[in-house]
């Protein structure tokens with residue numbers, strides 16, 4: 001049974017909170033294809049965690065199967081979500097829509113195909129599949145990065161979000177270079193220090209691209225979602241500068257452990273500044289109740305603080321403490337996942353509302369955005385995702401296969417429930433009654 005929302009009386013309803021008034025919306029197909037694929041990768045990633053629980057509990061982070069699951073999350077879920085959200089968000093963020101929607105469809109297709117091929121290649125141990133996946137992914141990153149660069153070049157608004165996206169664009173170009181080098185050489189003994197190269201690749205992508213986008217996007221979206229006005233953006237600027245410098249230091253192919261150490265300290269300070277900024281938004285919100293989406297986002301930020309606390313120990317001990325290293329990456333990527341999953345609860349209902357009910361505003365009574373899904377169910381889902389991640393990370397840290405698998409099952413159930421809730425939102429129909 002599809003959820004239907006009755007609209008009968010011709011009553012004007014207030015615009016839903018958080019609607020970026022008057023902003024141009026990207027074609028629903030473009031955003032929809034990114035989000036549907038990203039959510040499918042999230043569920044596949046969860047299933048991968050269940051399958052690889054034994055490797056994870058041993059701390060065997062560098063086993064190709066685990067690397068495959070990592071990329072289901074990092075590329076399939078996180079990167080596709082970011083690319084999709086940017087397609088939608090750029091007019092609000094920088095006052096200009098994405099330069100080319102056709103190129104965005106191309107980067108979407110090569111990202112989805114590339115991720116599938118690379119993951120399959122790592123999973124079954126096929127070098128041709130791995131390399132063709134890496135080639136597809138490189139095409140995707142370069143075309144999306146080019147599209148974003150052209151968009152930003154002509155942007156009208158050059159505030160924090162603009163500069164964060166400029167930095168993220170640079171990291172989008174650098175990420176495939178390390179990725180392809182790893183795909184070509186990581187298992188051939190061609191790299192002098194594979195651990196260091198993987199570490200640089202992962203952290204340039206996470207700090208320079210993912211965290212940088214999070215700072216930029218949060219600067220525009222969090223005040224809208226939490227109804228905040230007049231909060232200083234200074235910590236956000238500090239986070240941006242710190243992340244950017246850290247990513248540049250890590251991206252440069254020279255500079256040994258000392259440079260990596262400086263980059264690490266800067267990145268940790270960046271996480272601190274980003275969390276201080278976000279905390280200011282939460283503290284000064286005018287809407288007292290925190291909805292399930294913003295609760296999940298807050299859980300993701302708390303998780304980032306835990307990851308930052310683990311980082312110095314995990315990264316200094318490296319492969320000599322594999323379980324600690326695996327637990328660190330689990331918390332880091334899991335926290336980013338919670339932050340993004342929370343934003344889906346805000347963005348998808350808004351887009352559906354805007355598409356289905358926006359044109360009816362003022363003509364008939366329309367529901368509020370928050371009425372498109374059950375808040376209780378969404379809260380239960382948020383709890384399941386957080387509980388799953390905490391249990392998973394504890395299982396890895398303790399080396400228990402059973403606890404790791406239980407956490408993976410709970411997290412995957414949470415991912416599936418979110419998909420079901422959002423699918424019902426997307427299929428909400430307008431029912432007219434006499």
Ligand code: HEM
Pocket residue numbers: 061062063064066067068070071074075078079122133134137138141175176178179180182183184186198201202205206210329
């Ligand atoms: C063009 C895109 C990319 C390519 C071609 C690529 C390729 C690779 C390869 C070949 C490895 C080594 C796998 C192994 O040990 O067998 C690796 C490791 C890793 N990558 Fe990527 N990657 C890409 C994008 C990303 C992104 C965007 C992120 C994060 C947001 C990321 C995070 C990681 C992490 C955390 C590892 C360590 C995983 C492990 O060894 O278990 N990668 N990548």
